[in-house]
Amino acid sequence: MSNLSSIARPYAFAAFEYARDKQQLPIWKDFLESASYLAQQTAIVKLLANPELSPAKMLDFFHEILARQLNEERKNFLSLLAQNKRLNVLPDIADTFNAYYAALEKTSHVRVITAVEAKEDFQQQLSRALTKLTQRKITLECEVDPSIIGGAIVHVGDRVIDGSIRGKLIRLLNNLTS
Amino acid sequence: MQVKQLSPTEISELIKQRIEHFDLRPEVRTEGTIVSVKDGVVRLYGLADVMQGEMIEFSEHTYGLALNLERDSVGAVILGRTEHLSEGQTAKCTGRILEVPVGEALLGRVVDALGNPIDGKGVLQTNQTSPIEKVAPGVIFRQPVTQPVQTGLKAIDAMVPIGRGQRELIIGDRQTGKTAIAIDTIINQRNTGVKCIYVAIGQKASSIAAVVRKLEEHNALKHTIIVVATASDPAAMQYIAPYAGCAMGEYFRDKGEDALIIYDDLTKQAWAYRQISLLLRRPPGREAYPGDIFYLHSRLLERASRVNADYVEKMTEGKVKGKTGSLTALPVIETQAGDVSAFVPTNVISITDGQIFLETDLFNAGIRPAINAGLSVSRVGGAAQTKIIKKYAGGVRLALAQFRELAAFSQFMSDLDEATRKQLERGQRITEVMKQKQYMPLSVAEEATILFAADQGYLDDVPLNRIAVFEQELNTYLLSNYKEFVDSINQTGTLNDEIVQTLRTILESFKANQTWD
Numbered sequence: 094m095s096n097l098s099s100i101a102r103p104y105a106f107a108a109f110e111y112a113r114d115k116q117q118l119p120i121w122k123d124f125l126e127s128a129s130y131l132a133q134q135t136a137i138v139k140l141l142a143n144p145e146l147s148p149a150k151m152l153d154f155f156h157e158i159l160a161r162q163l164n165e166e167r168k169n170f171l172s173l174l175a176q177n178k179r180l181n182v183l184p185d186i187a188d189t190f191n192a193y194y195a196a197l198e199k200t201s202h203v204r205v206i207t208a209v210e211a212k213e214d215f216q217q218q219l220s221r222a223l224t225k226l227t228q229r230k231i232t233l234e235c236e237v238d239p240s241i242i243g244g245a246i247v248h249v250g251d252r253v254i255d256g257s258i259r260g261k262l263i264r265l266l267n268n269l270t271s
Numbered sequence: 272m273q274v275k276q277l278s279p280t281e282i283s284e285l286i287k288q289r290i291e292h293f294d295l296r297p298e299v300r301t302e303g304t305i306v307s308v309k310d311g312v313v314r315l316y317g318l319a320d321v322m323q324g325e326m327i328e329f330s331e332h333t334y335g336l337a338l339n340l341e342r343d344s345v346g347a348v349i350l351g352r353t354e355h356l357s358e359g360q361t362a363k364c365t366g367r368i369l370e371v372p373v374g375e376a377l378l379g380r381v382v383d384a385l386g387n388p389i390d391g392k393g394v395l396q397t398n399q400t401s402p403i404e405k406v407a408p409g410v411i412f413r414q415p416v417t418q419p420v421q422t423g424l425k426a427i428d429a430m431v432p433i434g435r436g437q438r439e440l441i442i443g444d445r446q447t448g449k450t451a452i453a454i455d456t457i458i459n460q461r462n463t464g465v466k467c468i469y470v471a472i473g474q475k476a477s478s479i480a481a482v483v484r485k486l487e488e489h490n491a492l493k494h495t496i497i498v499v500a501t502a503s504d505p506a507a508m509q510y511i512a513p514y515a516g517c518a519m520g521e522y523f524r525d526k527g528e529d530a531l532i533i534y535d536d537l538t539k540q541a542w543a544y545r546q547i548s549l550l551l552r553r554p555p556g557r558e559a560y561p562g563d564i565f566y567l568h569s570r571l572l573e574r575a576s577r578v579n580a581d582y583v584e585k586m587t588e589g590k591v592k593g594k595t596g597s598l599t600a601l602p603v604i605e606t607q608a609g610d611v612s613a614f615v616p617t618n619v620i621s622i623t624d625g626q627i628f629l630e631t632d633l634f635n636a637g638i639r640p641a642i643n644a645g646l647s648v649s650r651v652g653g654a655a656q657t658k659i660i661k662k663y664a665g666g667v668r669l670a671l672a673q674f675r676e677l678a679a680f681s682q683f684m685s686d687l688d689e690a691t692r693k694q695l696e697r698g699q700r701i702t703e704v705m706k707q708k709q710y711m712p713l714s715v716a717e718e719a720t721i722l723f724a725a726d727q728g729y730l731d732d733v734p735l736n737r738i739a740v741f742e743q744e745l746n747t748y749l750l751s752n753y754k755e756f757v758d759s760i761n762q763t764g765t766l767n768d769e770i771v772q773t774l775r776t777i778l779e780s781f782k783a784n785q786t787w788d
Contacts, residue, residue: 098343248302251317253363256297264298268289 101185108170108186109193122194124162128171129187131158132180141181148175155180200230204248208257211235211245223247301364305329306344308356311505312550315345315362324404326365331355335362336369336507339551346551348507350385370400371515373522378466381483381497384512386519389499390483401522403514407573412582416624419655419764420531420599423459423712424452426640426705429664429722430671431627431647434655435465435529436577436597440619442604442611443629447641449603451709452627453533454482456601458491459712460531465599466523467495468532470516472509473539476501489710502539509543517574520598524578525586527594532575536603537568541615558614565618568602572622575600611646625649638706644671657715657764663722667701674698700730703738716760717746720774729778733787741787748781 112121131137140146140154152175156163163171174180195201203223205211211219220231227249242258303317313335321327327335327347333356339346349356350369371386374397381390388395416434433439441449457467469486471479479499486492496519500512513534523530534540541564548561556562577597584592602623604616609631611620620626625648634641647668653661677695681687687695704725707713721742724730733741749757756773 244297251301251303251319252299253302254297254299260298261295265290265293268293269286 097182097185098189100179101182101189104174104179104182105186105189105193109190111166113197118194118197120162121167122190124159124167125183125187125190127159127162128155129184131155132183138181148178148180151175151180198230199228200232201227201249202232202234204234204236206236206238206241206246206248206257208237208239208241208243208245210237219245219247223249302361303327303345303363305356305358305360305362307358308349308353310550311349311353311507312547313347313349313356313362315347316343318345318362318364321345321364324368326367326369327362328365329356329362330360334365334369336511338547339553348510348547348551349505350507350511351505353505369403369511371403371518372397372399373401373519374399377496377519379493379495381479381499384498384500384504384508384515386515399522401518403511403518404570405518405521405574407570408576408578408582412578412585414577414579414595416577416597416651416655418529418597419652419657420456420465420529421459421463421657421712421715422452422456423714424455424640425707425713425718425721426642427452427627428656428660428715428718429705430642430644430668431625431649432652432656432660433599433601433649434577434652435599436575437625437649437651437655438572438575438600438602438623439649439652440602440604440623440626441629442606442616442620442626443641444606444609444631447629447631447634448639448709449605449629450478450482450535452629452640453535453601453603454485455710455712456531457486457495457533458489458710460494461489461491464529465494466520466528466530467491468498468516468520468530469495470498470500470513470532470534472500472512472534472536473502473543474535476503485710506543506546509540510547513537513540513571517571517598521574524576524596524598525583527580527583527587527591527596529597529599531599531601534571534600534602536605537619538603538605538615541567560614564615565622568615568619569622572600572602572619574598624651638702639709640705640707642705644668645675657719658766659719659760659764659770660715660722662766663719663726666726667705667722670694670698671701671705674702696731699735700738701725703735704730704742706739713746714757714761715764716757717749719760720745720749720777723771723774724778727775727778729782737787744785744787745778745781748785749777753777 108121108125112118132141141151152172155171156168174183205219216233216235220233223231240259244257246257246260247254301318301320303315306314306316315327318327321337321340323337323340325337327337329335329349333349333351335347335349337345337347372395376395376397380388380392380395383389416436418435420433420435422428422433427433431439441452443449453469457469460467469482471482479497479501483492483497486495498512498516498519500509516532516534520530520532541560544564544567545560549555549559553561575598578595580593580595583594583596602619604619606613606616611617611628628643628646629641630643631641633643674694677691678698681691681695704721724745730738730741760770
């Protein structure tokens with residue numbers, strides 16, 4: 094979601110293709126998510142922006158913390174990032190990697206916003222309907238926002254299906270005042 | 272209790288209708304997020320389905336225009352206020368391209384580049400809209416230019432005639448009378464049925480107000496639409512204003528009427544587009560203009576055309592038959608220090624069907640309109656000129672061009688031979704005849720009479736400094752004594768022996784009986 098995605102794309106694509114060919118996609122996914130989480134910590138963001146700290150030191154630091162998830166290739170991946178001073182791009186790399194992964198697995202992440210807590214059977218019903226609509230496996234993420242009054246808003250990627258009472262009222266308002 | 276002002280949309284019948292037709296199904300839309308807002312340009316993340324030129328809706332009824340579709344982001348210009356937009360807000364696709372209101376109701380109104388009225392005369396009584404970007408009519412729907420647009424200026428109607436459907440460029444430095452020609456032309460369309468659209472781009476609001484006032488004074492506002500993007504409007508508005516005006520003009524063309532559009536001026540529009548392009552990080556080319564600056568003007572001016580009856584019938588779905596339509600364009604270009612070989616002037620010169628070239632030196636020498644006869648041409652207007660003017664103005668342009676050359680040369684010579692002296696004498700008289708005051712457009716008959724007088728030597732014994740008075744008195748004499756003759760020429764513009772004889776009688780009796788000293 095920033096200007097770094099152009100930089101992140103080739104790294105993510107290379108990592109994805111490598112992992113897919115070696116059939117290590119889940120491991121790489123976990124590794125990138127941990128690394129991304131690490132790179133997002135305020136202290137680390139500050140460290141990464143500090144020009145006095147050498148890339149080698151930073152790399153050692155990453156290696157130490159992520160030691161359990163590393164093998165030779167993943168170590169090399171991190172070294173490459175450190176060498177190119179791109180460790181701060183890790184969150185974008187992880188996002189792009191996940192997008193490739195989801196496209197391969199034909200899964201979609203769906204955000205559902207409702208006015209009151211969505212019940213279990215409603216969630217299941219919704220996820221069945223959306224699976225049919227999108228022809229993909231669905232992972233639901235439910236949020237509650239009382240300000241939408243009623244109904245639900247469904248986000249699938251860029252696409253938004255707005256069935257909320259608030260949305261309808263706004264449209265009615267626009268329709269009457271235009 | 273004080274009742275608040277009711278708006279016309281608050282009539283219960285209307286509200287009922289709208290409630291009835293309200294679509295209650297969930298809305299499906301594509302959303303994106305604003306990454307940055309700066310200098311009237313937004314960068315958006317997401318919006319994977321957006322199309323080039325599509326309208327994007329931001330919060331609080333602000334709209335944008337998607338111009339750059341890149342790998343990770345979409346670059347768009349904002350049409351209107353930008354203060355309330357900030358990073359992280361959502362924006363959605365509308366699936367529509369920008370439209371402006373069109374129709375008869377716009378005549379006599381002043382609107383902004385989006386078609387919103389800004390003259391305080393209330394809402395526009397029209398529900399028709401038209402997209403601002405349209406493809407120009409194709410080859411088979413076109414027809415040659417054969418009817419004239421009378422500008423009412425002797426110099427133009429005689430030397431660089433303009434036909435309906437033509438594109439004639441008005442080019443010159445600042446303060447050479449470019450706008451004056453445009454305004455006189457609009458005023459002269461009062462009784463011709465030609466609808467006028469004046470698009471003011473990047474001008475001072477005070478100048479525009481002055482134009483509106485002048486048109487009102489001369490009773491010429493009621494057939495005119497004024498589209499305004501002032502110097503203080505965002506660059507995006509200045510960029511789209513000509514297209515919006517063109518859409519309003521095409522409405523008249525497409526229903527078999529004649530319209531005239533003036534773009535005042537396209538240099539400022541090119542500047543606005545250059546600003547937008549550079550902010551969108553498109554690569555700069557010559558004079559820092561983007562690569563598609565030629566297309567910017569060519570696609571606009573290509574929409575000015577004369578269309579045949581089939582096209583009009585097709586566009587009106589058979590309601591109007593056997594009528595041709597036209598949209599005449601008079602683009603204005605401002606040059607810097609007379610440099611016509613700069614990028615934008617050369618582009619527009621090559622697109623248009625001729626140009627009226629105005630010069631500072633001539634203007635300062637008191638020759639107004641300050642038309643340079645040598646550099647001004649009309650490539651298609653000759654076919655549209657009225658017979659009578661064509662006959663007596665035939666030699667004017669060439670004579671004037673030669674005279675200017677000769678006049679410069681003759682300054683070095685002490686004594687001149689008879690032929691040269693005569694040519695100079697004639698040139699001086701024609702120069703004098705071509706002068707005309709602002710806001711005083713002439714009818715075809717008036718123009719024809721003075722051109723006839725000059726051509727047939729009736730002015731040879733009139734002192735140079737009395738020619739203007741002579742002409743003025745002649746016109747008064749003409750209108751008071753030969754009203755029918757004037758009307759018939761204004762309507763037909765034909766030429767025959769009888770008319771020539773009448774013209775002779777008029778001039779001889781005028782010279783014998785009237786005074787002009």
